[in-house]
Amino acid sequence: MEASEPSIWKQIQYSGTPIVDMHAHPAVKASLLYRFMGQRVYPSPRAFDPLAVRTNFPRLHEGGVDVLLSAIYAPEIGITNSAPPLKLLKYLTPRLWHKVYGRGYFTLANEMMDVIEKQAQDAKHEHTGAQLARFAHSISELGAILSEPGKERPVALIHSIEGGHTLEGKLSNLEALFHRGVAYMTLAHFFPNEIVNPTFPWPESLQHFTWFQDERDLTLGLTPFGEQVVERMNELGMLIDIAHCTPPARARIYDIVGNRAPLIASHVGVFDINPDPYNLKDWEMKKIAHSGGLISVIFMNYWLMPHETKRGLNFIARTIEHIVNACGIDHVGIGTDFDGFTDPPDDVKDASKLPMLTQRLLAEGFQREEIEKILGLNALRVLREGWQS
Secondary structure (H helix, E strand, C coil): CCCCCCCHHHHHHCCCCCCEEEEECHHHHHHHCCCCCCCCCCCCCCCCCCCCCCCCHHHHHHCCCCEEEEEECCCCCHHHHHCHHHHHHHHHCHHHHHHHHCCCHHHHHHHHHHHHHHHHHHCECCCCCCECEEECCCHHHHHHHHCCCCCCCCEEEEEEEECHHHHCCCHHHHHHHHHHCEEEEECCCCCCCCCECECCCCCHHHCCCCCCCCCCCCCCCECHHHHHHHHHHHHHCCEEECCCECHHHHHHHHHHHCCCCCEEEEEECECCCCCCCCCECHHHHHHHHHCCCEEEECCCHHHHCCCCCCCCHHHHHHHHHHHHHHHCHHHEEECCCCCCCCCCCHHHCCHHHCHHHHHHHHHCCCCHHHHHHHHHHHHHHHHHHHCCC
16 A cells, blocks of 8 residues: 555545444433534543533544434433432423423424524534534435535434334324434333333443432333334334334334334344343344344443443444344444433544544454445435335
8 A cells, every 4th residue: 555545444434435323412412401513612531421522513524424313312200210319400400490391202302403403504614614514304305415525515414213202192293203304213212101111221330329220121012002103103114213122122013013114223232242131132133134224333331341341442343243243234333322421432432533443343354345334334225215204
């Protein structure tokens, strides 16, 4: 290789092959913590910091991210029961409390979408004035953004919903979200909702002073209303995300959907590496592959590895390798969960560090064409096949 030739990982990262993050939370930081995602000034420390900002638009550009599925999470009231001191926020920050819990999850989710859309519209490149990010509300709008030339092309953002509690038990709310441009919904989250039951959500590091120790019944699955929701999502052409669902709920979803539409697991690990019910077994990954779907690897050490360490790039690579071996190169992607109040690996602490994954996959012997599929082409295929916007 000539000395002047860019290294192969840079060729991949900036070659024009789209890089897609299937699950991250810029809207949470923008809406609930009042951060402006067009600025790079907010820190992204290595230590766990719920106030950190890891997916602001400049960092997405630095990491070569072309498409990000922006997860809208309306905080569940159950969090304040899991950690009772949080109820003091009702008196310490009454305005924020009313915003979050005073008008319903569906209203809050729509307001969060309004905020992040406005920030994307207002965020400009500091030197050229070019728009840093733009929302795509349909596959055609996504294609239009990705067809724009040049390094200053805006990051394409797409709405997703995390937690079926957002529907408040109404199919009409599901339809409204779909018509607003939501590509997928994660049916479960931290607490049981009208649709489905979740796995235990809390890392051990949060379980102090009896906080975050409430258990979940893993024998419970999809509710009758949940079956209606799954069928309606199929009819609409809205992707179904099985992350956070209990194993029985996931099994029922696989049976209902079959290969009628691609299923996704937007931010998960694998059971054979870290045997937690949140993570997927090989037979489940084969079911998702049979649907034409996608398993996206979470960037959080707690779910990736059986004995947590600070540096997680090694386990991200191991998890990707396992998924490829289990169900093929066409069904693996990335879903970082950055800015979801998670603790990412120290060696991939924010979106700007994604080139480190490209380097590692090359070192592990993955071919360029395989890496391009992992980083984005698989995700784009699933969006085109499963999001009938």
